[in-house]
Amino acid sequence: MKTIAEIESIRKEKREELDLRVNLKSNAVEKHILVCRGTGCTSSKSPKIIENFRRIIEEKGIKNVRVVQTGCFGLCAKGPIVIIRPEETFYAHVTPEDCEEIIQSHICEGKKVERLLCKDVNGEIVKKLDDLNFYKKQKRIALKNCGVIDPEQIDEYIAFDGYKALEKVLTSMKPDEVIDVISKSGLRGRGGAGFPTGKKWSFAKNEKSDQKYVICNADEGDPGAFMDRSILEGDPNCVLEAMAIAGYAIGANQGYIYVRAEYPIAVDRLKIAINQAREYGLLGKNIFNSGFDFDIDIRLGAGAFVCGEETALLESIEGKRGQPRVKPPYPASQGLFGKPTIINNVETLANVTKIILNGADWFASIGTENSKGTKVFALGGNVNNVGLVEVPMGTTLREIVFDIGGGIPNGRKFKAAQTGGPSGGCIPAEHLDTPIDYESLSSIGSMMGSGGLIVMDDSKCMVDIARFYLDFTVSESCGKCTPCRIGTKRMLEILTRMCEGKGEADDLYKLELLANSIKKSAICGLGQTAPNPVLSTMKYFKDEYIEHVSYNMCRAGQCKELCEITIDPQKCKGCGLCKRNCPVHAISGEPKQVHKIDQDLCIKCGTCVDKCPFKAISK
Numbered sequence: 001m002k003t004i005a006e007i008e009s010i011r012k013e014k015r016e017e018l019d020l021r022v023n024l025k026s027n028a029v030e031k032h033i034l035v036c037r038g039t040g041c042t043s044s045k046s047p048k049i050i051e052n053f054r055r056i057i058e059e060k061g062i063k064n065v066r067v068v069q070t071g072c073f074g075l076c077a078k079g080p081i082v083i084i085r086p087e088e089t090f091y092a093h094v095t096p097e098d099c100e101e102i103i104q105s106h107i108c109e110g111k112k113v114e115r116l117l118c119k120d121v122n123g124e125i126v127k128k129l130d131d132l133n134f135y136k137k138q139k140r141i142a143l144k145n146c147g148v149i150d151p152e153q154i155d156e157y158i159a160f161d162g163y164k165a166l167e168k169v170l171t172s173m174k175p176d177e178v179i180d181v182i183s184k185s186g187l188r189g190r191g192g193a194g195f196p197t198g199k200k201w202s203f204a205k206n207e208k209s210d211q212k213y214v215i216c217n218a219d220e221g222d223p224g225a226f227m228d229r230s231i232l233e234g235d236p237n238c239v240l241e242a243m244a245i246a247g248y249a250i251g252a253n254q255g256y257i258y259v260r261a262e263y264p265i266a267v268d269r270l271k272i273a274i275n276q277a278r279e280y281g282l283l284g285k286n287i288f289n290s291g292f293d294f295d296i297d298i299r300l301g302a303g304a305f306v307c308g309e310e311t312a313l314l315e316s317i318e319g320k321r322g323q324p325r326v327k328p329p330y331p332a333s334q335g336l337f338g339k340p341t342i343i344n345n346v347e348t349l350a351n352v353t354k355i356i357l358n359g360a361d362w363f364a365s366i367g368t369e370n371s372k373g374t375k376v377f378a379l380g381g382n383v384n385n386v387g388l389v390e391v392p393m394g395t396t397l398r399e400i401v402f403d404i405g406g407g408i409p410n411g412r413k414f415k416a417a418q419t420g421g422p423s424g425g426c427i428p429a430e431h432l433d434t435p436i437d438y439e440s441l442s443s444i445g446s447m448m449g450s451g452g453l454i455v456m457d458d459s460k461c462m463v464d465i466a467r468f469y470l471d472f473t474v475s476e477s478c479g480k481c482t483p484c485r486i487g488t489k490r491m492l493e494i495l496t497r498m499c500e501g502k503g504e505a506d507d508l509y510k511l512e513l514l515a516n517s518i519k520k521s522a523i524c525g526l527g528q529t530a531p532n533p534v535l536s537t538m539k540y541f542k543d544e545y546i547e548h549v550s551y552n553m554c555r556a557g558q559c560k561e562l563c564e565i566t567i568d569p570q571k572c573k574g575c576g577l578c579k580r581n582c583p584v585h586a587i588s589g590e591p592k593q594v595h596k597i598d599q600d601l602c603i604k605c606g607t608c609v610d611k612c613p614f615k616a617i618s619k
Contacts, residue, residue, distance in 0.1 A: 001280070001281030001284075001286075002281055002282075004167060004171070004288055007158060007282075010155055011159055011162075014155045017159070018156060018160075021085050021148055021149075022160075023086075029064050030064040031064065031085065031086070031107065032065075032066050032085045032086075033053055033065065033067045033082060033084050034070050034083045034085065034147065035050050035068070035080070035081075035082050036070060036147065037070060037071070037233075038071055038076075038234065039230075039265055040072070040076045041080040041081060045080065045095065045096055048096040049096050049098075050067055051096075052099035052100075053099050053102075053103065054067050056100055056103045057107075060103065060108070068150050070149065070151070071147055071149075071233050071235060072143075072230040072233065072234055072387075073146075074143070074147065074390075075132070075134050075385060075387045077384065077385050077387055078092035078093060079092075080094045080095075083129060084107075088128045088129050089117070089127075090117065090118040090132070091117065092119070093116070098116060101113055102116070120132055120133055120134075121133070121385065133403060133404070134389075134404055134406065136403070137391060137395065137399055137403055138389055138391055139366065139390060139391065140390050141350075141354050141363075141366075141373065141374050141390065142231060142350035142374065142376050142390060143230075143235075144235075144354070145157065145234065145238065146230060146234030146388075147234065148160070151234050151235060151236055152269060152272050152273075154237060154273065154276040154280065161353075161357060162237055162241065163237075163241055165352070165356035165357050166241050166244050166245055166282070166288070166353075168356060168357070169245050169356060170248060170287060170288045170292055171288060175205060175250070175251065178249040179198055179201045179249050179250075180198070180360075181198075181355060181356060181359070182201060182352065183202070184198070184361075185198070185355045185360040185364055185373070186367075186370075186371075186372030186373070187348065187355060187363065187372065188348075188371065188438065189344065189348050190345055190351075190375065191217060191347070191348065191449075192423075192525065193448075194371070197348055197352075200344075203330070203332035203333070204250040204252075204332040204340045204342045205250040207332065207333050207340035209340050211253075211337075211339045212339055212340045212341065213256065213335060213336045214243050214246045214247045215255065215313070215314075215317070215336065215342070216243055216258065216343075216349055217258055217308065217344065218258060218259035218260070218346050219258055219307050219308045219313060220260070220263075220345075220346075220450060221260070221303070221304075221307075221308050221476070222422065222423075222449065223472060224378055224381070224421070224454050225421060226378045227346075227347055227388065227450060228345060228346035230388050231346050231347060232266035232269065233263075233265050236269045236272075238349070238350050238353055239257070239270075239346055239349050240274065240277055241282075242344075242349035242350065243255040243257075243294075243296055244283065244287065244294045244296075245352055245353070246342060247292075248292055250340070250342060252340075253293045254295060254296075254297075255295070255297070256296070256298070256317060257270060257297075258299050258301055258313050258317060259298060259300065260300070260301040260303055261301065261302060267298065283296055299317050304322045304478070305422075305526070306322055306323070306324065306476055306524070306526050307322040309324050309524045310331055310343045311325035311327065312524070314331060314335055314336050314343075317336060318336065322478060323478045324523055324524035326523065347450075347451070351373060351374075366392050367392050367393030368394040368435060370437065370438065370439055371393035371394065371438050374390050374391060374392050375390070375393055375436065375448065375451060376451050377390075377391070377451045377453040378451060378452050378453065379404070381418075381454040381455040381456055382408055382455050382459075383405040383409070383455040384405060384407055384409050385406040389404050391404070391436070393435075393436065395435070396432065396433050400436065401455055402414075409457075412457035414432070414456075415429065415457055415458045415460055415462075416428050416429070416456045416540070416541075417453060417454065417456065418446075418452070418454040418456070418465070418469075418533070419446045419453050420447040420448060420449030420529075420532070421449050421450065421469075422469045422472050422473045422529075422530065422533065423447060423525065423526070424441075424452075424532055424536075425444070425445040425447065425536030425537075426462065426533060426537050427441075427444060427446055427536075431444050436448075445539055459558075460558065461499075461544065461554050461555070461558035461559055462540075463495065463554070463559070464499055464554075464558045465533065465537065466495060466534045466538075467492065467498075469533040470492045470530065470533065471492055473488055473526070476526070478526075480523060481521075481524075481527060483518045483522045483523075484524075487514055487518040487522075487527075488518065488527070488530050490510075491511060491515065491534060494510055494511050495534070498545070498549055498559075499548065499554070499559040499561070500559070500561045501548075501552040501559075501562050503549035504549070507549055508538070508542075508549065511534060511538065515531030516531070516535075518530060548562065557606075557619030560603070563619045564604075565604055565609065565619050566597065566617070566618060567595055567596065567597060567616055567617050568617070569594045570616075571615065571616035572616040572617075573616070574593045575614070576591055577612060577613065581607050582608055583603070583605060585601070586602040586603075604619070606619065
């Protein structure tokens, strides 16, 4: 067990050693080669890049160069990413074969490898990280340490004020004072509807019980969402520390992290962090000699989307089938094993330590009147800079998509953005200047959710998009209540008919009636919000629904049964590219002669459209 003095000594010594990562000292003798080891870059061989760097450095006998694995830098579109500090050189799309050249040219000769330098969307070479438009409007609070520290080294977390907030809480604050700071900060839950965190903690503290629990909800199931996963992979200790603070505030001595088993890197790093924290006495008995006990265990989820709902999550931890409970009672009064329990998601907890150290007023000064702080988004879909972004609440959708995201690829137009995953709604171009906060999104038929933000260009069919999200919800329904189990299934059948050209005259009426009935009668948040993608697309893209039902037409050409791929004889040059690439041999024609498509054989995959250099083929 480490004493407060020993922890402070580690913090001071290690911070001096790692200072070049944040202060970028030009006179620093040592260099740090930071390599992203988040899931995305790991899948693109970043572990091999780290291995090659270390081997080459050892073989060459190079001194004062350290290779460090980090969490996600955010700009996933450029991965694998390598950043060299203190000069802040940003290399993109690095391969294991590039390591020799980087070491020889950059480290040994002092010359940057020009061909690997990151380029912005406009094609300009980026010489420093902060020069990228992707980062200019971001403010990293929850993601502060991601891409900076080695997540498997607790000393590096301690160096950047890690466990200082827990020390402050246990040595100088009462539980009510902790809750008061969190309440005054305006922190709201980052996993759904945005319930005030301080209020939730206060409810649990005021309950009389011999046992209470703190749970971190890391069951991130939205398609395309990877915010919580990236925090756990890049900075797991910030979640452990926040859970201990929450435990002290409400009077709990046991915490659980409920994380899906599909996150192996996050799970491994959580295990390492928990073991190291226990070894240092930062988890366990009598933390900081304060008399406060708190420990954390991991529970793995099997991938059921419904277990992201807090009461279904409780059922799963208890070893039961993951199905929502009827509320009230709420978890703060009767939660895990019938005891008072607070449940916060990863991003919510990642803000707690910063609030304790910097104060409630600091956090409350960021964001909008009713939505304080920042929000992390997984920015994906039809956008140039796919990745992880953190922006102040109130930042507009336009700023995220076009300034940070770099706009829409291939010169296409923005059509819509889906926020909140399967529970959210589609936001059209007319609302691009909507501030991203809880109330603003709700007012236009969407929601914040956990932070998935999928951008869609004008090639997308909004009826098909609604069908996609509803299909996901139907497959993930736990089946406990009739509105969700049966109602969403009927809605999906109607949407499928529309996309197959079998729509009926009263389908739009049926869809809206079913959607509103399910919202009012489903037992949990999954069912109550399942109709949102349908309702929002019907509101903003009603003409596409009418075209599908009344004219058997899909303007985007996404619904295969409603489109026909044709070759314009005036534009066709007979090059044969379409014929050679057709997977079902549906195209015929002689060289330099106009080609034809056999509509009976055509599967409408669109390969010929993409391959034609003369734009002679269209849906």
